[in-house]
Amino acid sequence: MSPDTPPQDIAVRLTDVRLDRGTRTVLSGIDLTVPRGSITAVLGPSGSGKSTLLAALTGELVPAAGQVEVLGQAVPQRQRALLELRKGIGVLLQGNGLxxxxxxxxxxxxxxxxxxxxxxPVIDRLVAMKLHAVGLRTAGDLYPRELSGGMARRVALARALALDPPLMVYDEPLTGLDPIASGVIMSLISRLNDSLGLTSIIVTHHVHETLPVADRAIVIANGRIVFSGTPAELEATTDPLVLQFLRGEPDGPIAFDTAERSRETA
Structure with a gap:
């Protein structure tokens, strides 16, 4: 993205951000700009810090250094202001949270x-509209236990969209879904982003399912951003570190340390 891009065209900006968990630095030197209206895929292996980055976007984690701006303002620390900002951020959790x-x-x-x-009556009408948007208008009277995994994920998406947030963040949206349900969810994310004028950030390790709907992709590994560019540029990369992640190779510049990764759920 051009450095001359007007601020109003930027949904999220991170500038030289460092994120710590306790005494351990998870991510450092993070510079990221997400244009409004785009779909950005945040990719990386488990334990790389993707969920830590998400926590910074929603204000759950205060950066140890640098600045996080969301929807035109620095993420506030005061509780009331933070709650107001969060109304503009829809989050789809990997566990659905129904x-x-x-x-x-x-x-x-x-x-x-x-x-x-x-x-x-107005709420009932809005609920019907949100369920219709995810293809589940007739499922309103069902309980979560009566839903398939894909249906439950779509209900969680409808709930995340309830307040018409301009920014959607998807935390591992394909976890536990079969290939068909995964395809439905990714297609839905793309369609809703276009039809509702959203900005979407997809935090995931599912590369091949996500890249077809993404405008931009970043890869996080070894505590930093190791790639930022278009999906086509990612697929053409010759960087050994990025290739190890894309190919799922156990040996390479990305260390596999079970003890260390157990502390980070990203």
């Missing part, structure tokens, strides 16, 4: 009931 004692419709309605004062 409440098992609520129906599908009640799960999707939860953010609307919590953060708005809209009357019940």
């Amino acid at each position: 409440l098992t004692d609520l129906t599908v419709a009640e799960n999707v309605a939860l953010p609307l009931r919590t953060h708005t004062k809209l009357p019940r």
Whole structure:
């Protein structure tokens, strides 16, 4: 992205960011710009720090150095301001996070009931629209236990979209899904990004499923960004470190240290 890009065209900007977990530095020297309207894939092996980066975007983790800007403002530390910013960020968790004692419709309605004062008929209408957007309009009366893995992921997506956030962050959206369900989810992410004018960040280690829908890709390894460019540029890379990740090779410049990775769930 050009350094002359107007600020209003940037959804997320990280400048020389260092992220620590306790006394351990997970990521350092992170510079990242995400254009509005784009889909950016954040790729890397398990334990590389992808979820730590996500925590910085949502304000869960305060950077040890550098600055994180989301939707035109530095991520605030004051709780009230942070909660207000988070209304503009939809997060799809890899575990879905659906409440098992609520129906599908009640799960999707939860953010609307919590953060708005809209009357019940309006909320019901909005819930129907969100479920329709993910292809599940007739599933409102079902409970999470009655859903397949792919259906549950789509319900979680509908709930994440409930407040019409301009920024969507997907944390390992394909975890536990079969190839068909994975294809449905990725197609849905792409379609919703275009039709709703969203900006999307997909945090994942599923390279081949994600690159076809992405505009930009970054690869995180060894505590830093080791690649940033287009999917085509990534697929053409000759960097040994990046190739090791893309090919899933156990030996190479990316160390496999089970004890170290157990401390980081990214």
